[in-house]
Amino acid sequence: MDHRRPHLSREGTSLKIGGVGAESLAKKYGTPLYVTDVGRVTDRFEEAKAALTARSRDVLISFAYKSNSTIPVVKALARRGAGATIVSVAGIELARKAGVAPGDMVFDGPSKSKEELAAAIAAGVGMINAESVQEARDADSLCRSLGSAGVRLGFRVNFGIRAETHAGLATGGREHKFGVARDEVVRFCEKEGKKLKFVRVAGIHSHIGSQVTDAGVFRRQTEEMIDLAGELESFGFKVEEFNFGGGLGFPYRSADRELPVADYAEATAGVFARSRWGGRARPVFELGRWVVADSTVLLTRVNYVKKSGRVRWALVDAGMNDFIRPALYGAYHEIVPAWTSSAKRSAASYDVAGPVCETTDVFGKARRLGVSLAQGDLLAILDAGAYGSSMSSTYNMRPLAAVAAVQDGRGGLVSRRRF
Numbered sequence: 001m002d003h004r005r006p007h008l009s010r011e012g013t014s015l016k017i018g019g020v021g022a023e024s025l026a027k028k029y030g031t032p033l034y035v036t037d038v039g040r041v042t043d044r045f046e047e048a049k050a051a052l053t054a055r056s057r058d059v060l061i062s063f064a065y066k067s068n069s070t071i072p073v074v075k076a077l078a079r080r081g082a083g084a085t086i087v088s089v090a091g092i093e094l095a096r097k098a099g100v101a102p103g104d105m106v107f108d109g110p111s112k113s114k115e116e117l118a119a120a121i122a123a124g125v126g127m128i129n130a131e132s133v134q135e136a137r138d139a140d141s142l143c144r145s146l147g148s149a150g151v152r153l154g155f156r157v158n159f160g161i162r163a164e165t166h167a168g169l170a171t172g173g174r175e176h177k178f179g180v181a182r183d184e185v186v187r188f189c190e191k192e193g194k195k196l197k198f199v200r201v202a203g204i205h206s207h208i209g210s211q212v213t214d215a216g217v218f219r220r221q222t223e224e225m226i227d228l229a230g231e232l233e234s235f236g237f238k239v240e241e242f243n244f245g246g247g248l249g250f251p252y253r254s255a256d257r258e259l260p261v262a263d264y265a266e267a268t269a270g271v272f273a274r275s276r277w278g279g280r281a282r283p284v285f286e287l288g289r290w291v292v293a294d295s296t297v298l299l300t301r302v303n304y305v306k307k308s309g310r311v312r313w314a315l316v317d318a319g320m321n322d323f324i325r326p327a328l329y330g331a332y333h334e335i336v337p338a339w340t341s342s343a344k345r346s347a348a349s350y351d352v353a354g355p356v357c358e359t360t361d362v363f364g365k366a367r368r369l370g371v372s373l374a375q376g377d378l379l380a381i382l383d384a385g386a387y388g389s390s391m392s393s394t395y396n397m398r399p400l401a402a403v404a405a406v407q408d409g410r411g412g413l414v415s416r417r418r419f
């Protein structure tokens with residue numbers, strides 16, 4: 001058993017996920033194949049929920065669907081009380097299918113079209129988080145033309161908080177496209193906010209980035225939100241919802257810095273609950289990555305092994321279109337054998353790469369896998385549950401990878417390879 005990932009186990013070079021053999025899944029459903037242990041997802045969700053509800057009442061974890069939008073995952077989370085943070089019309093449909101009540105849906109996005117805003121209003125989502133003041137005006141006129149009774153709106157506020165994370169994952173700096181500057185939110189609420197007929201400004205939202213592991217940054221975010229809520233109150237606005245975004249980091253390498261979920265909960269829910277807003281407003285957490293990252297492996301078959309100069313390549317059948325994080329962010333993901341024809345130990349190292357004609361289509365460099373690889377062997381790319389299948393594409397006219405779900409020794413296909 002892998003002590004960091006209790007749902008993974010191995011006998012020799014054969015990997016099991018959720019008690020189901022990787023090779024049997026790969027044979028049955030083909031590769032590349034995402035395999036998710038749904039029990040692991042709900043365990044992580046319950047861990048986060050326990051940490052947050054120990055510090056504040058009325059917590060809503062509004063799972064970030066963009067991180068993993070597979071139906072067994074979102075259904076299992078909805079059954080445990082998760083809301084849904086969505087950013088598209090299809091996201092609303094999926095949340096509905098999962099069983100999330102519209103009031104527990106949060107609609108986010110920095111550049112929503114009028115059609116998207118109209119769909120969110122018509123669906124009766126609990127909160128639309130606006131990222132410009134024009135969006136608030138548009139939502140108001142759309143409510144009028146749709147004959148809607150009204151909508152609750154939060155502002156995603158750009159407090160100018162810089163999180164130490166990959167540049168492509170930081171969103172809270174003043175130079176980023178996200179949110180509305182604090183001053184502008186204040187000015188808008190003071191001058192125009194009360195004139196809106198159908199939009200009720202009722203929320204403050206902040207998401208400073210992903211893969212954040214500094215409790216101090218989350219604490220500062222909470223303090224900024226509390227401070228702004230006080231100022232908005234002085235103009236007669238009642239902040240009903242504090243949305244802390246997501247962003248809690250996941251350690252992809254065992255040596256990575258990790259922020260314990262209890263410390264995260266303290267910096268957000270704890271500080272919030274002790275403020276005068278505790279018990280008066282609902283704290284919302286849009287966690288994605290931390291909940292689902294380690295639930296899933298991407299199984300991929302070795303097509304070819306070849307040596308080129310000093311590099312030994314293992315060329316596999318998954319490509320950057322199936323799993324883009326390494327190519328997009330230089331993200332590190334552990335790669336392990338999932339089944340090999342020979343169990344002979346070897347110190348050989350491999351660069352593991354896909355079939356796409358792009359130099360960045362590489363999943364790992366100089367990886368020692370403990371065995372020598374041959375055509376037909378099966379590898380597992382670990383911790384592929386967040387921004388894995390949900391970020392995949394059909395680039396190179398390749399079908400999307402198949403997806404399977406497992407739990408307690410049983411598994412089934414969720415979606416076959418498809419365009």
Ligand SMILES: Cc1ncc(COP(=O)(O)O)c(C=O)c1O
Nearest residue numbers: 064207210246247286287288289
């Ligand atoms: C507004 C918003 N909320 C929540 C999330 C989820 O973040 P994470 O998966 O890092 O928890 C994101 C991710 O991009 C986001 O943009």
